[in-house]
Amino acid sequence: MAASCDLLDVDPPELQFPFVLDKQISCPLRLTNRADRTVAFKVKTTSPRKYCVRPNNGVVPPRSSCTVIVTMQAQKVAPPDLQCKDKFLVQSVVVSHGITSQMFVKEGGNVVEEVKLKVAYVMPPEPPSEIAEEHDGLERILVPMQRIVDNGRSTSELSSGSVSLRSAEEVGSPVGRIVKSEDFRIVKSEDFQKAAGSALETKAYAGPAEQSNQLSAIIAKLTEEKNSALEQNRKLRDELVSIWLKSCAFPLAP
Incomplete structure (x- = not known):
């Protein structure tokens, strides 16, 4: 006034x-x-x-x-x-x-x-706190991963290190904020799980319970896909070994 x-x-x-x-x-x-x-x-x-x-x-x-x-x-x-x-x-x-x-x-x-x-x-405005910085860092990990999960990408694509998101459109963030991801590259699903788990264990992350549940669901889904891919690889390897053994077999002398 x-x-x-x-x-x-x-x-x-x-x-x-x-x-x-x-x-x-x-x-x-x-x-x-x-x-x-x-x-x-x-x-x-x-x-x-x-x-x-x-x-x-x-x-x-x-x-x-x-x-x-x-x-x-x-x-x-x-x-x-x-x-x-x-x-x-x-x-x-x-x-x-x-x-x-x-x-x-x-x-x-x-x-x-x-x-x-x-x-x-x-009092002058306070500078961005470490909590906000680590919170933003966690979002940079989660947003591309959520995009991959929504698009039905497989764990094998993550493990190959070939997934790259360029100029991604606005997507819903698991931690409750809409952000944009630019040229974000994911190398391995294990790296994501390790980074996300570490971020959740720090005191800096204090999101609501429902946000934590969403993150846990994403990690569980990725873990399930990884285990399924490993099982398929094991079966394929066994089949290849069996085929190779058959091709090398020769009849025994009477």
Whole structure:
């Protein structure tokens, strides 16, 4: 909600700066002319050496807006409990020609409206946590695997290392978020199971129970396919050995 007077709406009503040491921080201030006449403005502060205001004065056409940028200079020391007593004052007056310093003086019947603004220091946004990074890493493993399972790919394709997903369309992620996979290559199903199992064992992964169940179902299905493929390979090998032995057999002498 904006702070207002008869001439101007001032937004935001409180200047908030995410406080970071040794870094300049800016906060935009939007001034909206509510009148049908041109309004001149001037921005003042109790700490002029600490803040830079651009522009610190100007005119706003009728029913129009302008933006003022308030920049706090880099600070070397943080105030106790991030408390700030600085204040700003936005003065406004109706004009018909250029701006003069005398028009903002409340003398001789000159009508000057004022809006007072407080300053607040807030905590800066936290960087991405390790939990989020490991969660995203798990998604990069699971999304291509889910695509393969949905398409009915066999374990033999996974073991051969020939499966490559390029520019995959958006697919449903087992961990509950829609993502895209670009040029993701899977080498072996055993590698996937090891990576997924390791990710689940870490403290970083704390998904809902249903998400864990979905992942377990995928791993179980892949394990079943792998065992089936191994059994088929064993039977084929036995048949080849039997055929080779028959081809090498010769009749015994009477």
